[in-house]
Amino acid sequence: xxxxxxxxxxxxxxxxxxxxxxxxxxxxxxxxxxxxxxxxxxxxxxxxxxxxxxxxxxxxxxxxxxxxxxxxxxxxxxxxxxxxxxxxxxxxxxxxxxxxxxxxxxxxxxxxxxxxxxxxxxxxxxxxxxxxxxxxxxxxxxxxxxxxxxxxxxxxxxxxxxxxxxxxxxxxxxxxxxxxxxxxxxxxxxxxxxxxxxxxxxxxxxxxxxxxxxxxxxxxxxxxxxxxxxxxxxxxxxxxxxxxxxxxxxxxxxxxxxxxxxxxxxxxxxxxxxxxxxxxxxxxxxxxxxxxxxxxxxxxxxxxxxx
Numbered sequence: 655x656x657x658x659x660x661x662x663x664x665x666x667x668x669x670x671x672x673x674x675x676x677x678x679x680x681x682x683x684x685x686x687x688x689x690x691x692x693x694x695x696x697x698x699x700x701x702x703x704x705x706x707x708x709x710x711x712x713x714x715x716x717x718x719x720x721x722x723x724x725x726x727x728x729x730x731x732x733x734x735x736x737x738x739x740x741x742x743x744x745x746x747x748x749x750x751x752x753x754x755x756x757x758x759x760x761x762x763x764x765x766x767x768x769x770x771x772x773x774x775x776x777x778x779x780x781x782x783x784x785x786x787x788x789x790x791x792x793x794x795x796x797x798x799x800x801x802x803x804x805x806x807x808x809x810x811x812x813x814x815x816x817x818x819x820x821x822x823x824x825x826x827x828x829x830x831x832x833x834x835x836x837x838x839x840x841x842x843x844x845x846x847x848x849x850x851x852x853x854x855x856x857x858x859x860x861x862x863x864x865x866x867x868x869x870x871x872x873x874x875x876x877x878x879x880x881x882x883x884x885x886x887x888x889x890x891x892x893x894x895x896x897x898x899x900x901x902x903x904x905x906x907x908x909x910x911x912x913x914x915x916x917x918x919x920x921x922x923x924x925x926x927x928x929x930x931x932x933x934x935x936x937x938x939x940x941x942x943x944x945x946x947x948x949x950x951x952x953x954x955x956x957x958x959x960x961x
Contacts, residue, residue, distance in 0.1 A: 698775025
C-alpha cells in the first residue's frame with residue numbers, strides 16, 4: 655500500500671500545483687491569454703500527469719502492488735470527477751477543440767492556439783512525471799523508471815482494429831458531450847467520468863482508450879512496436895473520425911461546412927390551415943334544401959405538414 659499512498663500524494667500534489675498555476679495565470683494574464691492559452695496548458699499538464707501515473711498503476715499495480723481492477727477503476731472514476739470539477743472549462747483534448755470549431759463555436763486562430771497549448775502541456779506533463787519517477791519514491795516508481803528507457807506500446811491489437819476502437823470510444827465520448835453541453839456540471843461531470851471509466855475497462859486492453867491525440871502522442875508515439883504512421887492512424891485518425899460522426903449524428907450536419915441539414919428533415923409541429931378559395935364575381939351559391947345553410951359535401955380538412 656506504500657506505492658498507492660505515494661501515487662495518491664502525486665495526484666494531490668498535481669491538482670494543488672495546477673490549481674495554483676491557474677489562479678496565478680488568471681490574476682497576472684489578460685482574460686484572452688488565460689482562456690485561449692494558459693488555461694489549456696495547465697489543464698493539459700494536469701490531465702497528462704494524472705493519466706501517466708494512472709497508466710503506471712494499471713500496468714504495474716496488479717503484479718507489483720496487488721491492486722485489483724475494482725480499486726483501479728474506482729480511482730480512475732474519482733480522478734475524472736476531480737478533473738471535471740477543477741479544469742475550469744479547459745478542454746485539454748484536441749478533438750474537443752476541433753468539435754467546437756466544426757460546431758462554429760470557435761474561430762480557426764483560437765482553435766489552433768488551443769491545439770498548440772494542449773500539445774505543449776502534454777509534453778510538459780511527460781517531462782515532469784518522468785522527473786518525479788526518477789526520484790524513486792516508491793517501488794512502483796523505481797520499476798517504472800527502469801522500464802521508461804524501453805517503453806511498451808499502448809497499441810496491443812492490429813492497426814485497423816485499434817483505429818476502430820479509438821473511433822468508437824471518441825464517438826461515445828463526443829456524443830455524450832454534445833448531449834450534455836447545456837446541462838449543469840452536477841450532471842455532466844459524473845456522466846463523463848462514468849463513461850471514461852467504462853471505456854477504459856472495455857477498450858483499455860486494446861489501445862489504452864486514450865481518444866485524446868495529444869495524450870496518446872506524448873505517451874506512446876516514442877515507444878517501439880509500431881511506426882509513426884500506424885500510431886497516427888489509430889490515435890489521430892480514429893478519434894477524429896469518431897468526433898465527426900458524433901457531430902453528424904447529433905446535428906445532422908457540420909455547422910462550419912453545411913447550412914442545410916443532411917440527415918434530418920425539419921418539419922413544423924403546427925398544421926398550416928388551408929385557405930378558403932374566393933368566389934368569382936357573379937357566382938351565386940344557393941344552399942340545398944334541408945342543408946341548414948351548410949355547403950354540401952364540405953368537410954373539415956387539415957392542412958399538410960410543411961417540409
